[in-house]
Amino acid sequence: MKKLLIYLMLAGSLLLFAHPAMAEPLWQMEKEMNVNSLSVASDGERIAIGTQDAAAFVLKPDGTPVYRFEAKNVITGVSMLDTGELLVSSDDQHVYLLNAEGKPVWSKGMGKMVKSIASTPDGEVIAITLFRSNAVHLLNKQGETVREIPVGIEISGAEVSPNGKWLAAAGADQFLYVYNREGELVVKTSISGSINSVSISDEGVAVVGSSEDKVVILDAGGNKLAELPAGDVITSVHITGGADYVAYADYSGKYYVGSLKGRELWSAKEAGAGRQIRFSPDGKHLYAASDKGAVYQYEVGHLLEKGKQAAFRQKAIQYGSIAAALLLAAVLIFWTVKRTPHLYKRLWKDKYAYIMLLPSFSLILVFLYYPSLSGLFHSLYDWNPGSRSTFVGLDNFRRMLDDPYVSKGTVNLLILVVTGLFKTLIPPLIVAELIYHLRNSKAQYLFRTSFVISMVIPSVGFLLVWQNLYDPNIGLINQILNVIGLGSFAHPWLGDADTALWAIIFMGFPFIGIMQLLVMYSGLIAISDEVIEAAKLDGAKSFRIIRSIHLPLLAGQFKLLIVLALIGIVQDFGSILIVTGGGPMDSTYVPALQMYYAATKFGDLGYASALGVSMFFVILLITVINMKFIKTAD
Numbered sequence: 001m002k003k004l005l006i007y008l009m010l011a012g013s014l015l016l017f018a019h020p021a022m023a024e025p026l027w028q029m030e031k032e033m034n035v036n037s038l039s040v041a042s043d044g045e046r047i048a049i050g051t052q053d054a055a056a057f058v059l060k061p062d063g064t065p066v067y068r069f070e071a072k073n074v075i076t077g078v079s080m081l082d083t084g085e086l087l088v089s090s091d092d093q094h095v096y097l098l099n100a101e102g103k104p105v106w107s108k109g110m111g112k113m114v115k116s117i118a119s120t121p122d123g124e125v126i127a128i129t130l131f132r133s134n135a136v137h138l139l140n141k142q143g144e145t146v147r148e149i150p151v152g153i154e155i156s157g158a159e160v161s162p163n164g165k166w167l168a169a170a171g172a173d174q175f176l177y178v179y180n181r182e183g184e185l186v187v188k189t190s191i192s193g194s195i196n197s198v199s200i201s202d203e204g205v206a207v208v209g210s211s212e213d214k215v216v217i218l219d220a221g222g223n224k225l226a227e228l229p230a231g232d233v234i235t236s237v238h239i240t241g242g243a244d245y246v247a248y249a250d251y252s253g254k255y256y257v258g259s260l261k262g263r264e265l266w267s268a269k270e271a272g273a274g275r276q277i278r279f280s281p282d283g284k285h286l287y288a289a290s291d292k293g294a295v296y297q298y299e300v301g302h303l304l305e306k307g308k309q310a311a312f313r314q315k316a317i318q319y320g321s322i323a324a325a326l327l328l329a330a331v332l333i334f335w336t337v338k339r340t341p342h343l344y345k346r347l348w349k350d351k352y353a354y355i356m357l358l359p360s361f362s363l364i365l366v367f368l369y370y371p372s373l374s375g376l377f378h379s380l381y382d383w384n385p386g387s388r389s390t391f392v393g394l395d396n397f398r399r400m401l402d403d404p405y406v407s408k409g410t411v412n413l414l415i416l417v418v419t420g421l422f423k424t425l426i427p428p429l430i431v432a433e434l435i436y437h438l439r440n441s442k443a444q445y446l447f448r449t450s451f452v453i454s455m456v457i458p459s460v461g462f463l464l465v466w467q468n469l470y471d472p473n474i475g476l477i478n479q480i481l482n483v484i485g486l487g488s489f490a491h492p493w494l495g496d497a498d499t500a501l502w503a504i505i506f507m508g509f510p511f512i513g514i515m516q517l518l519v520m521y522s523g524l525i526a527i528s529d530e531v532i533e534a535a536k537l538d539g540a541k542s543f544r545i546i547r548s549i550h551l552p553l554l555a556g557q558f559k560l561l562i563v564l565a566l567i568g569i570v571q572d573f574g575s576i577l578i579v580t581g582g583g584p585m586d587s588t589y590v591p592a593l594q595m596y597y598a599a600t601k602f603g604d605l606g607y608a609s610a611l612g613v614s615m616f617f618v619i620l621l622i623t624v625i626n627m628k629f630i631k632t633a634d
């Protein structure tokens with residue numbers, strides 16, 4: 001058994017350190033500045049990059065620079081043509097056409113800063129959007145204005161389908177506008193959140209990246225086909241011309257490929273925020289750019305095929321697991337029948353009792369055990385419900401070691417554990433002893449009832465009362481300090497990082513927990529009177545009786561209360577969430593609150609599962625130690 005544990009520890013250590021490394025950039029700017037635009041030639045032989053450094057670069061597929069073009073301001077857009085020419089837009093209010101050597105063929109002043117540029121591969125349809133402009137300007141390859149399409153609202157960006165049949169414009173009013181070749185509006189549809197990026201295929205399938213951490217896929221009629229979730233705000237989207245796959249980048253530096261059915265097929269994480277993403281025309285390569293001035297190249301053709309195979313294998317594993325479980329259950333039933341032939345007769349005899357218990361056990365399995373096992377399983381994944389989840393091994397657990405909120409929360413949790421155990425054991429024990437030593441049984445009943453009545457107060461109401469007590473302006477605590485002449489001690493108790501945690505600890509003073517009080521009191525009245533009388537005959541006084549008889553015989557109650565208190569303290573974040581939300585800064589953070597925020601605020605469910613699993617093992621370890629070292633007196 002010891003050898004098995006050693007092997008498991010070694011395997012865990014190897015998994016911990018064997019994490020996937022980030023890809024090497026295909027190209028890197030000398031300055032770590034934002035890449036604003038990205039374009040790939042139709043033959044895949046050239047990649048154009050527009051940067052915050054007022055320069056556009058053209059590269060070969062291996063990252064070798066071809067030329068560099070300097071504008072007078074930030075480059076806002078680039079578009080490669082199939083002739084090797086390059087269209088460039090800039091904040092210097094100009095649009096440029098460069099030949100294959102990077103020499104200007106023409107430049108056109110637009111009168112305003114140019115926000116974006118998009119074109120067909122032949123350059124016959126060029127779409128321009130301007131700052132503070134409510135129209136999309138269409139140019140031909142000679143730089144002549146062909147048409148202005150009045151949208152009626154400021155445009156944040158526009159894209160043209162490769163065949164020039166469709167124009168998609170992202171409105172600042174959170175609407176997507178799609179126009180045909182003649183400039184007629186064919187689709188106007190609302191999008192949840194601000195539209196940060198848009199792309200459209202030859203078939204009119206539109207892909208929209210929103211500020212609500214998702215990609216929306218729409219058909220040619222504007223009907224929603226699917227959604228692809230992401231881990232952060234979407235910064236760039238691209239769809240292959242044949243509408244086979246969707247690529248998208250988010251602000252966390254993650255790059256994805258998904259299907260039109262809303263399934264994530266592939267993802268990669270790089271340093272910095274993701275800014276641009278583009279497929280090669282054949283869809284086999286993916287180019288991505290970050291705000292660190294890096295451009296990455298991924299061979300996704302075989303990866304997508306592997307993704308399909310992995311999805312098939314995952315389904316096969318799921319169905320195989322179900323079949324194996326059914327087979328195991330059948331074998332177990334056969335074995336039990338063989339070993340205990342009369343067992344099922346006894347079960348059948350009490351069948352109605354088991355039928356009555358079945359609903360309770362079913363609910364426990366579905367709502368307690370299944371979520372726990374699911375959390376353990378998904379803690380090893382970058383979990384994205386409804387789309388592809390990527391196996392990351394122990395990366396989520398390793399990430400906790402570098403999470404400053406978890407580090408700070410762990411320190412806070414240790415303080416809460418120490419003070420919480422004191423509040424759980426000492427005040428209730430003192431009050432239980434006082435009630436126990438009352439000579440009048442009616443007085444005992446009165447005090448017990450008085451304490452128990454307070455249990456009807458809702459816990460949220462209790463927290464809000466204390467929150468008002470701590471209010472720096474109208475709170476009772478500061479008001480009392482002012483009345484008694486100690487106004488200099490008045491303080492924003494919950495608003496100061498130095499006092500917020502201790503203010504939370506002090507809530508509930510004088511810390512007489514009703515359940516703890518009843519457990520202690522029930523333990524005291526269960527002590528035999530003969531034992532107490534014998535001690536008194538031996539000359540023992542009250543304090544000696546408490547120390548030598550009460551405390552040893554209450555060991556079982558102490559053990560129960562310690563376990564329940566530790567579980568409650570480690571798991572609890574509700575009081576902190578309601579009173580401070582973890583602030584000010586991170587002064588009242590605890591790991592459970594980070595788990596809640598990771599799951600609900602940031603959608604990082606795999607990391608949240610890892611935090612939950614870690615807390616489970618901490619509670620389990622503490623419980624085992626408690627059961628081992630706190631002995632129950634017989």
